[in-house]
Amino acid sequence: MFVNKNALLGHPMNAMLGGWRHPDPVPDALMELPMFCRFVVAAMLAAGLLAGDACAQANYPTKPVRMIVSFAVGGPTDLVARVVAAKLSESLGQQFVVENRPGAGGNIGADMVSKAAPDGYTLLMATVSTHATNPLLYKKIPYDPVTGFTPIGQVGITPIVLVVHPSLPVTDVKGLIELIKNNPGKYSYGSSGLGSILQLCGEHFRALAGGIDYVHVPYRGSAPMMNDLVAGQIPIAFDGTPSAMPQIEAKAIRVLATGTQTRARQLPDVPTLAELGFPSFDCYTWNAIFAPPKTPEPIVKKLNEAIQKLVDDPPTFKRLQELGIDPTPKQTPAMLEALVKAELAKWAPVAKATGVQLD
Amino acid sequence: MSELFSNLALGFSVAGTLNNLFFCFVGAMLGTLIGVLPGIGPLATLAMLLPITFQLPPEGALIMLAGIFYGAQYGGSTTSILINVPGESSSVVTALDGHAMAKQGRAGSALAIAAIGSFFAGCVATVLIAVAGPPLASIAQKFGAAEYFSLMVFGLVGAVVLASGSVIKAVSMIILGLLLGLVGLDVTSGQGRFTFGIPELSDGIGFVTVSLGLFGIAEIVTNLERASKHGRDEIAPVHSLMPTRQDMRESWPAILRGTFVGSLLGILPGGGAVLASFSAYTLEKKVAKDPSRFGKGAIEGVAGPESANNAAAQTSFIPMLTLGIPSNAVMALMIGAMMIQGITPGPQVMTKQPALFWGIVASMWIGNLMLVIINLPLVGMWIRLLRVPYEMLFPAIIVFCSIGIYSLNNSTTDVLFTAGFGLIGYLFVKLGFEAAPLLLGFVLGPLMEENLRRAMTISRGDPMTFIDRPISLGLLVASLALLAIVIAPSVRRTREAAFQEEG
Numbered sequence: 001m002f003v004n005k006n007a008l009l010g011h012p013m014n015a016m017l018g019g020w021r022h023p024d025p026v027p028d029a030l031m032e033l034p035m036f037c038r039f040v041v042a043a044m045l046a047a048g049l050l051a052g053d054a055c056a057q058a059n060y061p062t063k064p065v066r067m068i069v070s071f072a073v074g075g076p077t078d079l080v081a082r083v084v085a086a087k088l089s090e091s092l093g094q095q096f097v098v099e100n101r102p103g104a105g106g107n108i109g110a111d112m113v114s115k116a117a118p119d120g121y122t123l124l125m126a127t128v129s130t131h132a133t134n135p136l137l138y139k140k141i142p143y144d145p146v147t148g149f150t151p152i153g154q155v156g157i158t159p160i161v162l163v164v165h166p167s168l169p170v171t172d173v174k175g176l177i178e179l180i181k182n183n184p185g186k187y188s189y190g191s192s193g194l195g196s197i198l199q200l201c202g203e204h205f206r207a208l209a210g211g212i213d214y215v216h217v218p219y220r221g222s223a224p225m226m227n228d229l230v231a232g233q234i235p236i237a238f239d240g241t242p243s244a245m246p247q248i249e250a251k252a253i254r255v256l257a258t259g260t261q262t263r264a265r266q267l268p269d270v271p272t273l274a275e276l277g278f279p280s281f282d283c284y285t286w287n288a289i290f291a292p293p294k295t296p297e298p299i300v301k302k303l304n305e306a307i308q309k310l311v312d313d314p315p316t317f318k319r320l321q322e323l324g325i326d327p328t329p330k331q332t333p334a335m336l337e338a339l340v341k342a343e344l345a346k347w348a349p350v351a352k353a354t355g356v357q358l359d
Numbered sequence: 360m361s362e363l364f365s366n367l368a369l370g371f372s373v374a375g376t377l378n379n380l381f382f383c384f385v386g387a388m389l390g391t392l393i394g395v396l397p398g399i400g401p402l403a404t405l406a407m408l409l410p411i412t413f414q415l416p417p418e419g420a421l422i423m424l425a426g427i428f429y430g431a432q433y434g435g436s437t438t439s440i441l442i443n444v445p446g447e448s449s450s451v452v453t454a455l456d457g458h459a460m461a462k463q464g465r466a467g468s469a470l471a472i473a474a475i476g477s478f479f480a481g482c483v484a485t486v487l488i489a490v491a492g493p494p495l496a497s498i499a500q501k502f503g504a505a506e507y508f509s510l511m512v513f514g515l516v517g518a519v520v521l522a523s524g525s526v527i528k529a530v531s532m533i534i535l536g537l538l539l540g541l542v543g544l545d546v547t548s549g550q551g552r553f554t555f556g557i558p559e560l561s562d563g564i565g566f567v568t569v570s571l572g573l574f575g576i577a578e579i580v581t582n583l584e585r586a587s588k589h590g591r592d593e594i595a596p597v598h599s600l601m602p603t604r605q606d607m608r609e610s611w612p613a614i615l616r617g618t619f620v621g622s623l624l625g626i627l628p629g630g631g632a633v634l635a636s637f638s639a640y641t642l643e644k645k646v647a648k649d650p651s652r653f654g655k656g657a658i659e660g661v662a663g664p665e666s667a668n669n670a671a672a673q674t675s676f677i678p679m680l681t682l683g684i685p686s687n688a689v690m691a692l693m694i695g696a697m698m699i700q701g702i703t704p705g706p707q708v709m710t711k712q713p714a715l716f717w718g719i720v721a722s723m724w725i726g727n728l729m730l731v732i733i734n735l736p737l738v739g740m741w742i743r744l745l746r747v748p749y750e751m752l753f754p755a756i757i758v759f760c761s762i763g764i765y766s767l768n769n770s771t772t773d774v775l776f777t778a779g780f781g782l783i784g785y786l787f788v789k790l791g792f793e794a795a796p797l798l799l800g801f802v803l804g805p806l807m808e809e810n811l812r813r814a815m816t817i818s819r820g821d822p823m824t825f826i827d828r829p830i831s832l833g834l835l836v837a838s839l840a841l842l843a844i845v846i847a848p849s850v851r852r853t854r855e856a857a858f859q860e861e862g
Contacts, residue, residue, distance in 0.1 A: 355465025
């Protein structure tokens with residue numbers, strides 16, 4: 001056979017088979033429980049009760065875990081989730097199955113996890129959209145990004161860069177701002193959609209550069225936007241490094257600055273906007289794993305350790321890097337909670353200034 | 360030229376290794392299977408197989424994933440022709456004449472022509488990628504929002520031709536399709552339209568949901584009704600598995616035209632196989648001497664769209680391979696698969712990874728050859744489906760449709776909507792409305808609106824942008840000409856002949 005065991009571990013079909021073979025996880029699990037637990041479980045079963053929480057937690061996971069991706073198959077978040085799920089399946093000995101629940105900008109899947117049972121068997125691969133920008137931009141949001149989840153750990157971040165079409169007669173940010181100021185309303189910038197993080201970066205830049213007059217052009221996703229940028233249909237864009245890097249390397253577009261506080265790994269010679277006189281500019285996307293609210297501490301701890309271990313695994317680390325993710329080591333649940341709060345605070349004024357309200 | 364041959368030689372040396380031949384075969388075979396199953400598309404399959412490819416060499420991984428995608432275009436026609444349930448979204452129009460042929464006992468011819476047309480188109484499109492990939496990609500880049508809008512206008516005018524019944528009915532179906540296409544959040548304003556507070560509707564209704572409901576489910580309902588009244592539909596005995604000499608004579612110009620249309624639309628980002636098959640069908644009907652044959656088993660109506668969807672599937676690799684920009688979700692996933700392998704997609708793939716680039720190109724030709732070899736003998740097996748009793752066939756189809764629909768978004772709402780569209784489709788059949796113009800309006804409408812508004816935003820509200828840009832102007836002039844042909848009194852008689860109400 002051409003697939004080795006490791007590869008099969010990440011395969012959802014295998015997970016399903018596993019699930020079928022063990023329709024009821026209790027009997028198998030019983031054998032592996034610590035002595036005390038086994039006694040309690042046996043007693044409870046005898047009493048006609050369900051197995052105690054504490055014992056179920058000690059053994060977690062005993063059945064396949066669903067990792068919800070609230071975006072479409074094949075998108076950047078989906079790819080990250082599949083790499084992470086394959087590794088978690090291996091390290092925790094149960095299948096982590098990626099399940100896509102796209103819709104409403106990621107809110108449907110996030111809401112589903114927020115309302116799922118807090119048993120560690122339903123997790124969310126969250127993004128800056130589900131946990132920072134959507135709650136600020138949607139008129140009605142069915143979940144609370146802070147209290148509606150138990151944070152597990154951050155996986156990594158992806159820097160956003162400011163890029164222009166090479167025909168634009170500018171080579172630095174100062175020149176770009178001057179050009180736009182001298183031609184108010186003439187230039188447009190593309191984003192992956194109304195209310196997307198890319199639009200927020202563009203609007204943040206507009207405000208920090210003194211209210212420059214350039215027009216926002218929303219696309220359905222980053223790929224059609226990049227297509228029009230490379231073709232010169234739109235001259236300016238903010239975009240994540242995964243889709244921008246190939247075009248930068250091919251000189252099809254010109255990079256002017258990086259949006260993060262520190263320089264991007266792939267672009268060590270490109271200055272950050274913070275270096276260029278916009279010290280508060282900090283624009284990136286991130287991926288993190290959340291569980292439903294009130295998930296028991298032992299499960300959180302186990303999952304968090306497994307996620308921290310991802311970064312120590314060279315092939316997984318490399319795969320994430322190839323996808324444009326900078327894996328962030330030593331991430332605790334507390335750090336993730338702080339991140340969500342900080343991101344909400346950072347984007348709130350920008351989101352408000354855009355006037356965007358999504359139904 | 361000699362460089363091309365040495366490149367191709369390199370490609371075949373990569374694709375021809377035993378391992379890669381095996382991956383190519385696995386991909387083609389899997390593709391055929393998911394193509395046959397209604398609703399289950401290549402995207403979900405590719406995503407499930409992605410973790411397996413981590414352990415494979417990059418060439419093998421991409422050859423297999425590519426095979427699944429174009430293989431699905433072969434399989435998609437099978438159920439369209441045999442049971443009038445489209446196996447893939449790009450095979451919806453194939454059902455119109457393909458199923459009519461099956462009822463006349465010509466299922467074998469229809470299936471064989473679909474495979475032969477697909478093979479021819481696949482070969483031509485592969486040569487196009489090899490010979491003219493980069494220049495074609497840069498031509499496609501000339502297509503901005505204004506050009507797209509004008510192309511959609513042209514398509515919409517052409518949509519009227521799709522109908523074989525009354526023009527009024529066709530136009531009202533197109534408008535209904537446009538309205539259905541508007542459902543969801545507006546891209547430019549973020550306002551919800553016709554969402555009725557259902558979050559699942561905020562991204563709009565899926566094409567597969569509408570097409571499987573209107574064609575597949577409605578077909579089953581009408582069949583059941585007819586069967587309960589008059590017994591099972593008479594299906595003429597199958598006389599031959601292979602196309603006759605006359606079939607071939609009628610098909611080959613359609614295959615050529617379909618390949619041409621498909622290759623063009625496939626390169627355009629957001630174009631794709633669905634538009635290609637619809638356009639090819641429209642074109643066939645327009646150039647036919649006797650358009651009234653369409654919908655009643657015209658073999659050109661199978662040959663054209665089936666060639667077009669395969670050509671488009673193949674040429675949609677061009678922007679991905681030469682620019683690193685995906686033109687559809689499947690290509691986005693392929694780019695992801697490349698990145699995980701440590702290959703930066705983009706213009707440099709051709710120069711930095713010649714073995715990979717030319718290996719994939721060569722594997723496409725090998726894959727197409729395998730597919731035609733797999734599919735032609737299968738014709739004999741598939742047509743036995745026609746003899747499967749309804750009480751076994753229909754529940755099976757419904758189950759597969761439901762699984763397929765559910766697998767798109769893991770959403771039960773989609774399954775319920777498909778059932779709803781099934782009922783609407785049944786009403787349409789009863790009232791003599793045709794679903795094909797609705798589907799075309801459904802595809803074109805949102806694209807047209809989005810690009811109109813994007814073009815106007817970029818031009819700062821100046822409508823002259825549609826006339827100032829030569830490609831856009833050309834398309835608008837062509838639309839006017841087409842409109843004139845439809846309205847002009849001198850051709851009215853032929854049009855009336857074309858649109859005569861049935862029975």
